[in-house]
Amino acid sequence: MKLLIVIVQNKDANKLQNAFAKNDVQQTKLSTTGGFLKSGNTTFMIGIEDERVSDVLNIIKKVSSKREQYMTPPVNLDGGVSDSSYPVKIEVGGATVMEMPMDNFYRF
Amino acid sequence: MKLLIVIVQNKDANKLQNAFAKNDVQQTKLSTTGGFLKSGNTTFMIGIEDERVSDVLNIIKKVSSKREQYMTPPVNLDGGVSDSSYPVKIEVGGATVMEMPMDNFYRF
Amino acid sequence: MKLLIVIVQNKDANKLQNAFAKNDVQQTKLSTTGGFLKSGNTTFMIGIEDERVSDVLNIIKKVSSKREQYMTPPVNLDGGVSDSSYPVKIEVGGATVMEMPMDNFYRF
Ligand code: NI
Ligand code: NI
Ligand code: NI
Structure with a gap:
């Protein structure tokens, strides 16, 4: 067994949780803040067979x-002409995964 | 030393925390949601000597x-006769424990 | 790589988070309660190179x-003379660090 600690952006968390459920991957979601990824993030703990x-x-x-x-940036309210009304390319998403060895896994 | 990650149902969390305290088992409680166990759950992290x-x-x-x-199910409000007024057997509790090796444990 | 789980008192958490940021140590902050340290505490998870x-x-x-x-204890409201108006020495802070081996570290 392995312990996987998975950190993703909040915006991807629900979709990932659904994908885990559909594939019968049992996870526990932790309340976390800041750090590895720039915006708000969510951490999942997963105990899983090596294979x-x-x-x-x-x-x-x-x-x-x-x-x-x-992304279309918010409109400039002073009505002036601004290039900020054109869509700009931004980077979203990203995942950090830490894989740890597990000595034992119990269910009671 | 070992790291134990313990996931139990919320309804057992306080009793378990008291049992840990009484037996001098130091734990940290994480805010977690969903996953390993069907209803709301609580996760404890414990750093403990192998023995x-x-x-x-x-x-x-x-x-x-x-x-x-x-458990006695909620009463049927339309007043009709219903077998749902008889107690039914449900499954509660359950714990998942993951045991991980630890390289070092420090206190400063 | 190693996984460090770091538990400190809430009162030291912000200063520690700033020190991590300044030294380019990436961390994820968990919402935790009670346990290892007497008052409210904060837990950081850090994935870091061995060296x-x-x-x-x-x-x-x-x-x-x-x-x-x-620390100056709160004043005794009945107005009587009390030694509790003198500053007393208390112990603050303290950190617990658990260092775990890591098999793999991924970024996607
Ligand atoms: Ni294994
Ligand atoms: Ni050991
Ligand atoms: Ni390593």
């Missing part, structure tokens, strides 16, 4: 990899 | 094992 | 070691 680690990594990669997105 | 792991496991087993309980 | 562990330990030691402080 399923790569499947879990693929799910995380698919749902929450770093990617580019176009 | 005390089985004592801690016994405490967890005793306080928060999965067990059956009789 | 930087001692630097991180030094930062923690410097910012949040157990130390003595003088």
